[in-house]
Every structure is written in structure tokens, then in C-alpha cells.
Amino acid sequence: MNAHVTVNGNAIKSTAPDTAGACNAPVVTFERGQREVFCGLTSIVWLHRKIQDAFFLVVGSRTCAHLVQSAAGVMIFAEPRFATAIIDERDLAGLADIDDELDRVVTRLLDRRPEIKLLFLVGSCPSEVIKLDLKRAAQRLSKIHTPKVRILNYSGSGIETTFTQGEDACLATLAAELPATATNAPPSLLVVGALPDVVEDQFRRLFEDLGIGPVAFLPARTANQQPAVGPDTRFLLAQPFLGDTARALENRGGKRIEAPFPFGEEGTTLWLEAAARVWNVPDDRFQRVTAPRRERARRAVERHRERLGGRSIFFFPDSQLEPPLARFLARELGMVVIEIGTPYLNRQHLDQELALLPHGTSIVEGQDVEAQIDRCRAARPDIVVCGLGLANPLEAEGLTTKWSIELLFSPVHGYEQAGDLAELFARPLDRRARLEV
Amino acid sequence: MQLTVWTYEGPPHIGAMRIANSMRGVHYVLHAPQGDTYADLLFTMIERNSKRPPVTYTTFQARDLGGDTAELFKSSARSAYERFKPDLLLVGASCTAELIQDDPGGLAKALALPIPVVPLELPAYQKKENWGAAETFYQIVRAVAGPLAPAPGTPKAPRRAGARPSCNILGPTSLGFRNRDDVREISRLIESLGIEVAVVAPLGASTADIARLGDADFNVVLYSEIAMQAAQFLKRSFGQPIVSIAPIGVGATRAFIAEVAKLAGVDASGVLSDAASRLPWYSRSVDSTYLTGKRVFIFGDGTHAIAAARIAKEELGFTVVGLGTYSREMAREVRDAAKLYGVEALISDDYLEVEETIAGLHPELVLGTQMERHIAKRLGVPCAVISAPVHVQDFPARYSPHMGFEGANVIFDTWVHPLMMGLEEHLLAMFREDFEFNDTAPSHLGGHASGKVAHTPGSRTESLAPADTNPLAEAAVAASADLAVIEPGAKLMATIASEIVWAAEAETELRKIPFFVRGKARRNTETYAKQQGVALITVETLYDAKAHFGR
Numbered sequence: 001m002n003a004h005v006t007v008n009g010n011a012i013k014s015t016a017p018d019t020a021g022a023c024n025a026p027v028v029t030f031e032r033g034q035r036e037v038f039c040g041l042t043s044i045v046w047l048h049r050k051i052q053d054a055f056f057l058v059v060g061s062r063t064c065a066h067l068v069q070s071a072a073g074v075m076i077f078a079e080p081r082f083a084t085a086i087i088d089e090r091d092l093a094g095l096a097d098i099d100d101e102l103d104r105v106v107t108r109l110l111d112r113r114p115e116i117k118l119l120f121l122v123g124s125c126p127s128e129v130i131k132l133d134l135k136r137a138a139q140r141l142s143k144i145h146t147p148k149v150r151i152l153n154y155s156g157s158g159i160e161t162t163f164t165q166g167e168d169a170c171l172a173t174l175a176a177e178l179p180a181t182a183t184n185a186p187p188s189l190l191v192v193g194a195l196p197d198v199v200e201d202q203f204r205r206l207f208e209d210l211g212i213g214p215v216a217f218l219p220a221r222t223a224n225q226q227p228a229v230g231p232d233t234r235f236l237l238a239q240p241f242l243g244d245t246a247r248a249l250e251n252r253g254g255k256r257i258e259a260p261f262p263f264g265e266e267g268t269t270l271w272l273e274a275a276a277r278v279w280n281v282p283d284d285r286f287q288r289v290t291a292p293r294r295e296r297a298r299r300a301v302e303r304h305r306e307r308l309g310g311r312s313i314f315f316f317p318d319s320q321l322e323p324p325l326a327r328f329l330a331r332e333l334g335m336v337v338i339e340i341g342t343p344y345l346n347r348q349h350l351d352q353e354l355a356l357l358p359h360g361t362s363i364v365e366g367q368d369v370e371a372q373i374d375r376c377r378a379a380r381p382d383i384v385v386c387g388l389g390l391a392n393p394l395e396a397e398g399l400t401t402k403w404s405i406e407l408l409f410s411p412v413h414g415y416e417q418a419g420d421l422a423e424l425f426a427r428p429l430d431r432r433a434r435l436e437v
Numbered sequence: 438m439q440l441t442v443w444t445y446e447g448p449p450h451i452g453a454m455r456i457a458n459s460m461r462g463v464h465y466v467l468h469a470p471q472g473d474t475y476a477d478l479l480f481t482m483i484e485r486n487s488k489r490p491p492v493t494y495t496t497f498q499a500r501d502l503g504g505d506t507a508e509l510f511k512s513s514a515r516s517a518y519e520r521f522k523p524d525l526l527l528v529g530a531s532c533t534a535e536l537i538q539d540d541p542g543g544l545a546k547a548l549a550l551p552i553p554v555v556p557l558e559l560p561a562y563q564k565k566e567n568w569g570a571a572e573t574f575y576q577i578v579r580a581v582a583g584p585l586a587p588a589p590g591t592p593k594a595p596r597r598a599g600a601r602p603s604c605n606i607l608g609p610t611s612l613g614f615r616n617r618d619d620v621r622e623i624s625r626l627i628e629s630l631g632i633e634v635a636v637v638a639p640l641g642a643s644t645a646d647i648a649r650l651g652d653a654d655f656n657v658v659l660y661s662e663i664a665m666q667a668a669q670f671l672k673r674s675f676g677q678p679i680v681s682i683a684p685i686g687v688g689a690t691r692a693f694i695a696e697v698a699k700l701a702g703v704d705a706s707g708v709l710s711d712a713a714s715r716l717p718w719y720s721r722s723v724d725s726t727y728l729t730g731k732r733v734f735i736f737g738d739g740t741h742a743i744a745a746a747r748i749a750k751e752e753l754g755f756t757v758v759g760l761g762t763y764s765r766e767m768a769r770e771v772r773d774a775a776k777l778y779g780v781e782a783l784i785s786d787d788y789l790e791v792e793e794t795i796a797g798l799h800p801e802l803v804l805g806t807q808m809e810r811h812i813a814k815r816l817g818v819p820c821a822v823i824s825a826p827v828h829v830q831d832f833p834a835r836y837s838p839h840m841g842f843e844g845a846n847v848i849f850d851t852w853v854h855p856l857m858m859g860l861e862e863h864l865l866a867m868f869r870e871d872f873e874f875n876d877t878a879p880s881h882l883g884g885h886a887s888g889k890v891a892h893t894p895g896s897r898t899e900s901l902a903p904a905d906t907n908p909l910a911e912a913a914v915a916a917s918a919d920l921a922v923i924e925p926g927a928k929l930m931a932t933i934a935s936e937i938v939w940a941a942e943a944e945t946e947l948r949k950i951p952f953f954v955r956g957k958a959r960r961n962t963e964t965y966a967k968q969q970g971v972a973l974i975t976v977e978t979l980y981d982a983k984a985h986f987g988r
Binding site: 034041069070080083101105109158159387390 | 438477487499501565
């Protein structure tokens with residue numbers, strides 16, 4: 001792997017030795033500058049819908065409240081299961097005891113929402129900077145509210161996390177608290193990463209048909225259904241951004257099954273195959289179970305090949321999903337990947353993904369948004385994947401964009417969603433082709 | 438520490454961004470952690486701006502905190518200047534950067550840039566968005582126009598012979614509620630009086646425009662929240678009088694015209710007699726009789742809430758049952774206004790408190806922000822939006838001002854429209870015995886079923902009104918009544934019903950009352966029954982209570 005570091009546009013040759021050295025490995029550049037990414041608090045927007053009796057209380061500033069609300073939109077129909085405990089001047093000046101204040105807020109919240117079983121205190125930039133000990137607060141509050149409510153904490157602060165790393169931090173906390181499996185429990189599979197229920201059910205059926213099991217998912221849909229973990233747990237990551245969660249599960253004795261990620265027909269097959277090997281699923285059974293689904297996924301993807309094949313694509317960093325998505329678009333739809341921006345590249349977890357990328361693909365880790373916009377303008381890609389702050393301005397310059405946040409909010413994993421995933425990229429091009437105004 | 442589900446205003450640096458984004462040639466360097474760039478989407482997605490807001494963020498991370506964040510700020514400011522070549526640079530900190538105390542103002546000064554640099558001190562743990570916008574606009578005006586002010590005590594130079602009188606329009610901003618169209622409407626109105634609109638600021642103004650603010654005869658402040666502080670500075674420095682009447686509604690627009698004409702020394706009678714708003718006639722038209730005494734709850738920023746209450750009472754014949762604002766800076770004005778309607782002002786930025794107040798008042802119409810639209814939807818009450826915080830829907834493609842005579846037309850339509858839907862619901866309810874009409878007929882109000890549940894929480898049977906005749910409907914209503922949706926209202930309003938029993942025929946009679954006043958009828962009846970010590974509510978009790986309460 002060729003590693004370069006760029007600071008304010010100046011490429012610096014990394015002193016780290018080239019580890020991979022394979023000729024078709026991607027070229028990874030590290031860039032620093034202004035980052036146009038969400039912080040980890042944003043992942044609350046989907047996490048609070050996934051765990052149905054959990055509540056996310058951000059301990060932070062008005063900015064935090066404004067961020068989560070702006071990212072979620074005020075269009076949420078039901079009352080959201082998140083809120084912010086806004087730190088004010090009195091708390092900072094020590095006029096109010098910040099522990100007492102937090103206790104008061106949590107009590108008011110739990111009185112109001114008696115159905116809540118699991119409360120996350122979510123750390124933020126201000127709470128980190130003033131060194132508010134939310135772990136201790138969670139323990140103290142747990143004592144008060146147990147057994148009705150469990151209280152855990154993690155940090156979604158921008159100084160420590162970007163966007164999807166918030167989910168990683170949340171699941172890592174949860175992983176450390178999972179019950180232990182019984183000694184000599186049979187090997188079990190844990191699928192890790194918040195997936196829409198419909199996708200989870202599809203995977204459940206697939207594993208059952210393959211004879212892989214018992215299977216559990218992290219996070220589970222309710223607080224008291226969270227899976228057990230132990231030395232007999234093998235886990236498959238469903239998302240590429242779960243580094244801390246994987247480490248937490250490994251600390252509990254779990255073993256990660258190395259695999260690419262289940263995007264597209266190929267990714268899903270390789271992902272399932274990795275588990276099938278661990279469970280010694282006979283090849284004919286694997287083929288019998290997956291063949292019809294693979295065929296269906298291929299047909300669904302094929303419909304978008306005409307629109308996407310040969311088109312160029314440029315990724316701004318956002319969710320860490322960029323490398324596997326680029327792999328899917330390059331290999332299954334024939335797209336030309338110009339640049340893969342990603343906020344952070346977990347080389348260990350993405351090892352197999354990187355090997356599948358086309359020869360010499362350019363990956364830029366980190367961000368200097370102005371320099372990146374310059375490169376994007378110069379490259380004039382057919383489609384740009386970027387965040388909401390950049391999309392309309394780039395559209396106004398005549399570029400076609402795809403909002404990256406939708407890739408987190410829509411079901412995109414697995415065979416049955418492979419066509420939908422392709423469609424997410426095809427639709428902006430389709431739209432542009434239709435409009436005559 | 439405050440528990441916040443939704444927030445009406447962002448932090449003060451968002452206000453500063455709104456000013457920077459409103460103007461031309463202004464760039465804002467914000468010392469802020471990674472993630473604060475979310476704010477860009479407010480402009481690019483809600484307002485659908487075709488350009489990124491002119492803001493450079495330092496986006497520091499944990500590893501920078503151990504190093505030199507001050508140096509990061511300086512290099513960011515330097516490269517922002519080189520890349521964007523602004524005429525004026527704003528520098529400041531967001532909430533987290535405020536805690537690390539790097540002093541962006543001092544650091545920027547040390548860069549010795551060849552343009553004015555305006556440092557912003559916006560205390561993020563005390564103040565909010567509108568305050569930040571007002572402070573930023575004031576600081577820009579002070580920095581750019583301030584040095585051009587005549588020596589104190591210098592009398593204002595008389596207008597050049599033959600020159601038209603002139604004024605500035607102050608206050609419209611990016612992300613302001615209908616500001617874009619208000620400016621067009623009010624500029625046209627002022628020009629029609631023979632008065633020149635010299636500068637509109639901050640929206641669309643350059644720093645050169647700010648420099649010539651002092652040349653105009655007077656200032657028109659459309660939104661006090663944003664521009665009063667700057668206007669008062671201009672009054673002190675340049676002797677410019679202020680017109681502070683917000684021209685919202687027919688009456689206020691007329692008063693505004695009179696005031697502007699007086700300051701400019703022009704005759705307004707022509708404009709006033711030509712002034713065509715359909716509101717006065719539409720309001721007098723007999724089909725509007727049903728609007729009489731509609732109970733309306735009003736909440737918004739100070740300017741819009743006060744104006745809405747006046748229109749509601751004087752121009753539409755509603756009854757104002759509640760008035761409030763999230764703008765603490767306007768608390769005094771709103772309290773004074775509330776006295777005119779015999780209500781107590783609600784000064785709060787606590788969404789939960791606003792929700793509780795609305796639920797308790799049982800209004801028939803809510804005029805509020807997108808937040809109150811949310812609450813009203815949950816309670817099944819019609820609602821129109823009158824104030825920021827804004828939503829993409831508040832940037833309609835069509836011309837849709839809130840101010841001036843055309844604004845009054847827009848207000849008539851947008852406030853009365855949801856009630857017309859209410860009237861149609863009423864007709865549906867009246868003809869409910871007709872087999873084709875029933876309470877579960879599709880409704881324009883949307884969220885029909887769950888709305889009704891929340892509206893009449895005293896009973897379970899009533900929320901399932903058609904259940905006796907249509908078991909399928911019961912299932913549908915039960916399924917659609919998401920518990921999370923109705924929970925707060927239900928809890929708030931489940932009051933005294935527990936020990937009082939409704940006779941079956943009284944329940945049936947109650948169901949003949951239109952759903953949107955049914956909750957009130959139930960509540961009144963139960964209160965009455967309790968007062969009279971009646972344990973079983975019969976049809977007689979229902980009508981006794983009706984007579985007692987006079988409704």
C-alpha cells in the first residue's frame with residue numbers, strides 16, 4: 001500500500017513502511033484540513049429507531065440539540081426517543097451542581113417516558129472538554145433507577161467521532177455490557193451493526209437455510225433482548241465502521257470472521273461464505289441456498305447497469321461506507337471510481353474490500369474539503385456522493401449528486417436490496433436526464 | 438441544565454452565520470470542533486441556497502486539543518482569506534471552542550490581514566441564535582459605518598435639493614421567515630410613497646452598502662430581534678429615526694405607511710386609499726361568520742407573535758386564548774401585548790412547556806412555528822406557521838410575503854384554510870348518520886384517527902367513535918394510534934374522568950358534537966358533573982353543562 005500524508009495540500013511521504021506492496025492495491029493518501037462531516041451524535045437518528053425501548057440523552061450544548069434536530073428534521077411523526085440536556089452557564093460556573101442537575105433531568109425524562117428501559121447518556125464536545133464523567137454519572141443513575149432502567153454512556157463528540165463512529169461507540173458500550181454465554185455453549189453467530197428490521201429478517205432466514213446458528217443481532221430490537229457473548233461467539237460485521245465494537249467483542253472472547261461487507265450480490269455472497277466456512281456448510285448447500293437469491297440480486301442490479309456502467313463517481317468522506325460501496329459500483333455496475341474519500345480507513349477490517357477495488361484506486365482518508373472540491377470540479381465526475389451541506393451547491397455547478405446520508409437511512413444490505421442500492425445511485429442520473437427545465 | 442426535546446433557536450454562532458450568509462463579501466472563520474459543519478445544511482437544504490455559506494470551520498479534533506489549536510485557527514483564517522478574498526472577515530468561536538479559550542479575535546488580529554476583521558463574542562451557554570444574529574449585525578455596522586459617523590452633536594445635514602427622501606430596510610436575513618418576499622413587498626410599498634430604499638441589510642448587502650447606511654433619512658426595522666440593536670446604534674451615531682412597526686396585517690401596514698410617510702414628509706393618502714388587500718372584505722363576507730370567536734393560541738418570535746395576535750383579534754375576529762414567545766429578548770413586549778387580550782404571556786423556549794400549555798387551553802387554531810405545527814398535528818388541532826424556526830416549506834416557490842397588503846392576503850388564506858378544513862369536518866360529522874359519511878372518512882387534516890385520540894383523551898370509547906358501527910374501523914384506529922404519538926397529550930389531558938361514568942346515551946349524544954370541539958364539551962361536562970356531584974353523566978347532564986358554560 002502506498003501511503004502519503006497531505007497537510008494543507010502538500011503531500012508528505014509517509015515514514016511508515018509500505019506494508020502490502022501489492023501492485024493492484026489502492027493508493028491511500030491522508031489529508032488534513034476542514035472536515036465537512038457530521039459528528040457521532042448524528043447516528044442517534046437511526047439508533048433511536050432501532051432499539052425500541054432505548055432513549056438517547058445527549059449531554060451537551062444547544063449546538064448538539066440543534067445538530068441532532070437538523071439532521072433528523074423536525075418531520076419525525078412520533079415523539080423522538082432522543083433529547084439533549086443542555087449545559088448552561090450556571091453549570092459551567094459551578095453555581096449548579098452538575099451531577100444534581102443531570103439527576104434532575106434524567107428523573108424528569110424517565111417520569112415522562114416510563115416505557116424506557118435503556119438510557120444512553122451521550123457525551124459531546126463540551127462534555128468532553130469540561131471532562132464531565134458520564135461513566136460515573138451512568139453508574140450513579142443506574143443505582144437509582146435499577147431495575148427499571150439501565151443507564152449506559154458513550155461519546156458521540158465531534159472531537160472524537162465522525163458520524164457512524166457514534167454507532168460504533170454506542171455498540172462498543174453495549175458489547176461490554178452484554179450477558180456472557182454459558183460455558184461450553186455451542187458456537188453462535190453474532191451479526192453486528194444496526195440493520196433495518198426487514199434486512200435483519202432476511203439474513204436470519206438465510207443463515208437458517210444455511211444451517212448456521214444460533215444467530216443473534218447486535219443491537220437487538222429491545223433492551224432486554226440483547227444477545228450474549230463469549231468465547232464461542234463468532235461475529236460478522238455488517239458495517240465497516242465498527243472498529244471499537246469489534247475490539248469490545250474480542251475482549252469478551254468473541255472472534256471476528258473476516259469478510260467483505262454485504263453490499264451487492266458479490267459482497268453479500270462473500271460475507272455469507274465467510275460464515276459458511278466457519279460452520280463448515282457443505283458447498284452444495286451453500287450453492288443451493290444462495291444461487292436463486294444471487295440470481296435475483298444480479299437481475300435487480302443489471303437493470304441499472306445501462307444507466308451507471310462506465311459512468312464516473314467521486315466520493316466525499318461521510319460514513320466509512322465509501323470503500324465497500326465503491327467496490328460494489330465498480331465491480332457489479334462497471335462504474336469508474338475517481339476518488340474514494342473516507343473519514344477514516346480501518347485497514348484491518350477493510351483488508352478484503354481494498355483487495356477487490358480496481359487497480360490503483362485513489363483513496364483519500366481524512367479531509368481538506370476545499371482541496372477536495374477543487375479536485376472534484378477538475379474531474380467533473382458523472383456523479384458525486386456527498387453530504388447535505390455540499391449537495392445543492394455542487395448541483396448548482398452542474399454536477400449530479402447523491403446524498404450520502406440516505407445510504408444510512410435506507411435498507412441497502414444483502415441480496416434483496418442490491419437493486420435498491422444501485423437505484424439510489426441511478427436515480428439522480430435518471431432525474432437529470434428527465435428534466436428539461 | 439435544561440431538558441430539550443426540540444429547540445426553537447440554534448446557538449448564537451448560527452445567528453452569526455445567518456448574517457454572514459445574508460451578505461456579500463463577508464466570510465466567517467469559526468473555531469469549532471469537527472461536526473459543527475452540520476450548520477451548512479440549514480442553508481443548502483432548508484433555504485436551498487446554491488452556494489455554501491461563507492464559513493470556514495477549524496474542525497479541530499481531540500488530537501488537536503493536545504497540540505496547538507490556536508495555530509490551527511490562524512492557519513484556517515489565513516487560508517480562508519487567501520481562498521475567498523472577502524471584504525470583511527468575521528471571527529469567533531462555537532460553544533466548544535469557547536471553552537478552550539483560544540481568543541480568535543486576538544489571533545486574527547495578529548495575522549494583520551488587509552481587510553476589516555470583526556471579532557464576535559457570542560456566549561454560547563447564555564445566548565441563542567437571534568441574539569447572535571443581532572449582535573453580529575450590530576458589530577458589522579459598528580465596525581464599517583461607525584467610523585463614518587459625524588462628531589456627536591452634529592445636526593443631520595439637510596437633504597440635497599430635489600433628492601427623494603430615503604430610508605434603509607434593516608433586519609431581513611437568510612433563514613428568516615418569509616424575509617425574501619417581505620423585502621420585495623415592503624420595498625415596493627415604500628417606493629410607491631416616493632421614498633427611495635437606499636440599502637436593504639443584512640440580506641443582500643455588501644460592506645460598501647453598510648458603509649453608506651448613515652446617508653439615509655431614517656431606518657425601517659422589519660424584525661426587531663435582528664436589527665433593533667444596530668438601528669439604535671445608527672440613531673445614536675447618525676441621528677436616524679427608527680420605524681419599528683412591523684407591517685404585518687392590514688392595520689399595522691396602514692400604521693407603518695403613516696409613520697414612514699410622516700418621517701419622510703410625504704403624503705400617504707394616495708397610497709392608503711389605493712391600498713388593496715382582500716382581507717377586510719373577505720373577513721366581512723358572511724361565509725366568514727364561522728370564524729367568530731375561534732379560540733386561537735399564538736406562539737413564535739416576538740415580532741410575529743405580537744403581530745399575529747393583533748390580526749387574530751382585530752382583523753379576523755378570533756379570540757386569543759394564549760400568546761407566547763421563545764424570544765426572551767422580546768419578553769416585555771409580548772407581556773404587554775398579552776395584557777390586551779387578557780391572557781398571561783408564555784415566555785419559554787421549553788417545547789414541553791409549550792405543548793402542555795396548548796394541550797391545556799384546547800384552542801381551535803394554533804398559530805406557531807414548525808414546532809407548534811408538530812404539537813397541533815399530534816393534538817388534532819388545525820395550525821398555520823407564522824414564525825421561524827424555518828422549515829423547507831417556509832420557502833415556497835411562489836411569491837408569498839407575510840408583510841404588507843399582499844402579506845395580509847397570504848395570511849388570510851393560510852390561517853383560514855386549515856379552519857375551512859375544520860368546517861368540512863364539521864359537515865362530515867353532522868351528516869354522520871348518512872351511510873356514506875362517517876368520522877373515518879378520509880380527511881384533509883391528515884393524522885385524522887390519532888389526532889382524535891389525542892383530542893379527546895378523557896375517554897377510550899370516543900377515540901374509537903365509529904367502533905360500535907364498524908369494527909374494522911376500530912382496528913384501523915387502534916393500529917394507527919401510535920402510542921408514542923399520543924402519549925404526551927394523553928397524559929396531560931387525562932384528568933378528572935376516572936370516577937365519573939358516562940351513560941351510553943350521553944356518549945352517543947356527545948358523538949354528535951363535531952370532533953374538534955368534542956373534547957372541550959367532554960371536559961366541560963365532566964367538570965360540571967364533578968362540581969354538581971353527579972356520578973353518572975346523562976344526556977341531561979350534557980345539556981345542563983352546555984347551558985352552564987354557555988357553549
